[in-house]
Amino acid sequence: MKPLEKSLRNRLEHTVKEARETAEAAALAILEQLGVGEAAVFAHLNEAERDLRRRLRVHGRQLGDKLNGGKEQTIERLVEEVAYEHWHRMLFARFLAENQLLMYWPAGDDEPIDIPLETCQDLIDEGSEVAGSMWELAAHFAARMLPQIFRLDSPVFELELPPEHQQRLESLVAGLPQEVFTAADSLGWVYQFWQAKRKDEVNASGVKIGARELPAVTQLFTEPYMVSFLLDNSLGAWWAARSLSEEDLKNA
Structure with a gap:
């Protein structure tokens, strides 16, 4: 797998940054609609909505x-959580699908099969599965495959944006090209771009970095060129000293 080339990386950056703004606006709207932050329960909420509001507050x-x-x-923090979980569940579903790893368990069959995203829509159209869209169904399959990452029992996923x-x-x-999902x-x-705005805010504020700020200012991965540099100058240097002759080192 090759790393993202620059034009695709720029496109991914634009997409993820817009996605965070959109997802957080959506999260804020639905949480305010339920009155999650309010002191009193809205009178018009039904029992199911009141229960969801209570669990979201907890x-x-x-x-x-x-x-x-x-x-x-x-x-x-709840707004951030709702936005992050809903966006990344969809995004991960496409990552899985583009790498033939999105699995579906047909009724009565113990063995899953990998399916493309389009099949999710077919399953909805024929009545085999119930979901509002193929993305919702694909996200549900992704959550089933990664239950420790996307918890289906979380009240966050009971919200409809x-x-x-x-x-949007x-x-x-x-709208992201397939190549984005197969790059190393x-x-x-994705993590870097999601945190980019918050990282700039933290750096500009000059506050002491604590637990709240740490996720925004740290990297989840090391780029390939840095991995090569570190390997060449640590393990590679150790191996060369033990395995190569002086003549080999001169001609390396």
Whole structure:
């Protein structure tokens, strides 16, 4: 697998940055609609919505959101979580599909089969699976394959993003070229670009780096040229000293 070439990397950067803005706007809208941060429950919410609101508030506090005066609750971290999880579940589904790793378990069959994204739409059309879109179904399959990454029991995934935001996110995922999903370093760049705006904010603020700031200012991966440099000058140098003659070293 080759690393992303520059034009594709630039396109991925633009897409991921727009996706974060769109996803966070969507998350904020749906959380405000449920009144998750409000002191009192909205009267128009039904029992299921009230229960979801309660569980989202608990989840938000687990993430670090605070109760102000014991009633109103901040939702900053919950917004980030909702946006991150919904976008990346779709994105990972396409990564899996483009590498023939998106698995479907047919009814009554113990062995899964790999399917392209288009088959997800076929399954919905024929009534074999129920989902709002092929992206939703593909994301569900991805979560089943990666349950420790995308937890199906999380209240975050019980939220339906506003249609205009959801459609834009789906368009962003679909608009990326196939080559993006088969490059060796794409996932690392995805993380970098998702954190780019927050990283700039942290660096500009001059605050001491703590647990809250750390994810935005650290890298998840090391680029191939740096891996080669480190290997050549550590393990490679050790091997050369033990295995090569002085003549070999002169001609290396």
